[in-house]
Amino acid sequence: MKRREFFALGAALGGGPWPATGAEHPRKDPPRGGTTLALDGERQFWREAAHYQKLPESRVECRLCPRRCQVADQENGWCGVRLNERGTYYTTVFGRPVTIANDPIEKKPLFHYKPGSLTLSLATAGCNFECLFCQNWEISQFRPEQIPARYGFVSPEDLVELAKRQGSRSLSFTYAEPVVFFEYALATARASKAAGLPGVMISNGFIESAPMDELLQELGAVKIDFKAFDDKFYQRQCRGTLEPVLRTMERIRKAGVWLELVHLTVPTLNDDAEQAKRLCGWVLEKLGPDVPVHFTRFHPTYKLKNLPATPPATLERQYDIARKAGLRYAYLGNLPGHEGENTRCHGCRETLIRRVGFTVLENRLREGKCPKCGEKIPGVWS
Numbered sequence: 001m002k003r004r005e006f007f008a009l010g011a012a013l014g015g016g017p018w019p020a021t022g023a024e025h026p027r028k029d030p031p032r033g034g035t036t037l038a039l040d041g042e043r044q045f046w047r048e049a050a051h052y053q054k055l056p057e058s059r060v061e062c063r064l065c066p067r068r069c070q071v072a073d074q075e076n077g078w079c080g081v082r083l084n085e086r087g088t089y090y091t092t093v094f095g096r097p098v099t100i101a102n103d104p105i106e107k108k109p110l111f112h113y114k115p116g117s118l119t120l121s122l123a124t125a126g127c128n129f130e131c132l133f134c135q136n137w138e139i140s141q142f143r144p145e146q147i148p149a150r151y152g153f154v155s156p157e158d159l160v161e162l163a164k165r166q167g168s169r170s171l172s173f174t175y176a177e178p179v180v181f182f183e184y185a186l187a188t189a190r191a192s193k194a195a196g197l198p199g200v201m202i203s204n205g206f207i208e209s210a211p212m213d214e215l216l217q218e219l220g221a222v223k224i225d226f227k228a229f230d231d232k233f234y235q236r237q238c239r240g241t242l243e244p245v246l247r248t249m250e251r252i253r254k255a256g257v258w259l260e261l262v263h264l265t266v267p268t269l270n271d272d273a274e275q276a277k278r279l280c281g282w283v284l285e286k287l288g289p290d291v292p293v294h295f296t297r298f299h300p301t302y303k304l305k306n307l308p309a310t311p312p313a314t315l316e317r318q319y320d321i322a323r324k325a326g327l328r329y330a331y332l333g334n335l336p337g338h339e340g341e342n343t344r345c346h347g348c349r350e351t352l353i354r355r356v357g358f359t360v361l362e363n364r365l366r367e368g369k370c371p372k373c374g375e376k377i378p379g380v381w382s
């Protein structure tokens, strides 16, 4: 795509992830590791990777996420977007977004971060998890060469320029998993921060500490998908582990970067009250009462089409557990029009922000404070 055509995307943004054209997805079974298809034209998206160690016999060890893949020459790491060529490790998705959209920040969801604003949102292919309930599996579970490079090469500066033209107030790395396009996300976050547009990361939090600390220098906010307070759930449903995610959330808080959490509540798998109590207790103890927790409704998708959508009563129970545990800001998600979408003052319970779905109907905050009792409300409001 030529630069002129890229910026002319304009009002067309909002298409969301593949398949925006209505075309059939090229394949159904996600690949893991193995040899890449080094197609002509793909090399323009290769950059030497950050955070890896060279090993004997042209092997490398990736130090980006706790999976720590050891990768032989001409092979990919587990996430499918990092390739070893003769002992040099490459990201294969630098400047290769597969989706770009100008979303309400509420869609991430972030409810205490610039409410009512737009955020230019992008993703590349690839993920370091395979969640059986992934809503964006059409991009997260595939290699870049399996999804057309519909925008061509898009530099960090191009994204910043597009965000400015679209009236976005931040730039979000989202939909799939920004950890696996670390180099592109970091370069874009630096460029957007310099232009006064903070970067926002929507992530599973499965990342090593050193790269996370680099990102935290540049980001304005992070949302972590806190999938369960249960390592077995992470192993069985996501092919990951819990402990590194806990460590990441603590680092974000310590760095002073705004943090919100989402718990997608899946019937029979992570919807029991005891687990919710443990999760909320951990959040309160390690992150404090001001970190918002969104309990979100599951809809059957990807490899969990056999389960029903989450009953609203289950989410309401999670909400009550969070409030009783002492968390000041619990929310319900994927239940448009529910009272649990609104922000209420933790001091006097006055309704401060009314929402329906991703739309802010009313924002009564006055310089970040409750207009009734004057309590300062945690968040980034302007």
Ligand code: SF4
Binding pocket: 062, 063, 064, 065, 066, 067, 068, 069, 076, 077, 078, 079, 080, 082, 127, 128, 179, 180
């Ligand atoms: S980022 Fe990808 S290649 Fe690196 S350790 Fe994680 S899954 Fe493996």
